[in-house]
Amino acid sequence: MTPLNYDAVIVGAGIVGAACAAECARAGMRVAVIEAGIIGGGATAAGMGHIVVMDDSEAQFALTRYSQILWNELAAELPADCEFETCGTIWVAADEEEMTEVRRKKIYFEEHGVAAEILDARALADAEPNLRPGLAGGLRVPGDSAIYPPCAARFLIEQARARGADLHQCRNAVELSGRGVRLNDGSFISAGLTVNAAGSWSPELTPGLEVRKPKANLIITKRYPSLVRHQLVELGYLKSAHVLTADSVAFNVQPRRTQQALIGSSRRYGSEDKQVDALILRRMVARACEYMPRLKPLSAIRTWTGFRAATPDKLPLIGPSSGETNVYLATGHEGLGITTSLATATLLADQLLARPPAIPVEPYLPARARQESAHA
Numbered sequence: 001m002t003p004l005n006y007d008a009v010i011v012g013a014g015i016v017g018a019a020c021a022a023e024c025a026r027a028g029m030r031v032a033v034i035e036a037g038i039i040g041g042g043a044t045a046a047g048m049g050h051i052v053v054m055d056d057s058e059a060q061f062a063l064t065r066y067s068q069i070l071w072n073e074l075a076a077e078l079p080a081d082c083e084f085e086t087c088g089t090i091w092v093a094a095d096e097e098e099m100t101e102v103r104r105k106k107i108y109f110e111e112h113g114v115a116a117e118i119l120d121a122r123a124l125a126d127a128e129p130n131l132r133p134g135l136a137g138g139l140r141v142p143g144d145s146a147i148y149p150p151c152a153a154r155f156l157i158e159q160a161r162a163r164g165a166d167l168h169q170c171r172n173a174v175e176l177s178g179r180g181v182r183l184n185d186g187s188f189i190s191a192g193l194t195v196n197a198a199g200s201w202s203p204e205l206t207p208g209l210e211v212r213k214p215k216a217n218l219i220i221t222k223r224y225p226s227l228v229r230h231q232l233v234e235l236g237y238l239k240s241a242h243v244l245t246a247d248s249v250a251f252n253v254q255p256r257r258t259q260q261a262l263i264g265s266s267r268r269y270g271s272e273d274k275q276v277d278a279l280i281l282r283r284m285v286a287r288a289c290e291y292m293p294r295l296k297p298l299s300a301i302r303t304w305t306g307f308r309a310a311t312p313d314k315l316p317l318i319g320p321s322s323g324e325t326n327v328y329l330a331t332g333h334e335g336l337g338i339t340t341s342l343a344t345a346t347l348l349a350d351q352l353l354a355r356p357p358a359i360p361v362e363p364y365l366p367a368r369a370r371q372e373s374a375h376a
């Protein structure tokens, strides 16, 4: 019999594959990572890097909260270029209806051990003087943070390599099975198991995977000191992020350590090219200026696009693929893959090594999609 080269081959060195490699190597597995491009060069490079606790569902809360705790534990080890900042989030409420949601979220977070503070109109203006007057208030979640994702992915790969993992970069996986991965040069890397962490490309290696690619546009400004202090997100974001077909934009601004402001966010379905969408960009800028008029005369230095990997229920796929034994998935993280990468890696390694998980894994198992379609 041919000896196995590795215990696990992971395809993709985005933040998710990098985190999986670091965690599996830490657990003593012999790991290889295959990356077609540069480390963190996919959605990870495009993302905002907001590490945020979300409560759209119990499963989403459990994963985001668990992962946030893991990021906080790692924070002291992160190099300066990862730009980890506990800036906090303010969910901005435009009117009384949205204040009702503020109050609901506050109760939910408090019951689940997450600090949160209701801001009335005046407290919101004090916290973020560049927001327009007349907003109803908001919810400040001080424990949320921001990070520069591609450097964080590089750091995690370095951690994996320090523990013996091999990185095969600029190599394209063309076929993935439970026995290993075939590369575009015809070579085969054999392993006891494989992990598809190829983000929005994951259906190319695991046909039939229900992962769509909503496109996003982002803008970054020049350096403007004291423009914005917290990650500011309109509560309407929650509504637009749930829309699975129509294009949507929402006010979402992040302060960077460089004193730049990163402006999101948008979702566009059915557009596969990487071109910046002028119309969507115009809508995003208009929305951002509506909430923060101070942005109007300022200059942007760069715009770009990225693709989220969206599953039908917006929860990631973490665990055995339904198609083939010894093929695992770590994909489908939509707009939360930076936040949830560390928890994903830990939950995956828990399954591979039969360790008890810190949170129930069932909501994220790929098999759930099969069960749902069987009951439909």
Ligand SMILES: Cc1cc2nc3c(=O)[nH]c(=O)nc-3n(C[C@H](O)[C@H](O)[C@H](O)COP(=O)(O)OP(=O)(O)OC[C@H]3O[C@@H](n4cnc5c(N)ncnc54)[C@H](O)[C@@H]3O)c2cc1C
Binding pocket: 011, 012, 013, 014, 015, 016, 017, 018, 034, 035, 036, 037, 038, 039, 040, 041, 042, 043, 044, 045, 046, 047, 048, 049, 050, 051, 052, 171, 172, 173, 174, 197, 198, 199, 200, 201, 202, 205, 216, 217, 218, 305, 306, 307, 308, 309, 330, 331, 332, 333, 334, 335, 336, 337, 338, 339, 340
């Ligand atoms: C505009 C935007 C804003 C976002 N903002 C946030 C945010 O604020 N907070 C948050 O938590 N999340 C955010 N996200 C989501 C987050 O960026 C993604 O969920 C996350 O980066 C996904 O990481 P990944 O490793 O799964 O995928 P990717 O980063 O896309 O990595 C996949 C890797 O696989 C490689 N690959 C693909 N196919 C192959 C192959 N055949 N062979 C070898 N290698 C291959 C690619 O080259 C790529 O490097 C945002 C996303 C976008 C687009």
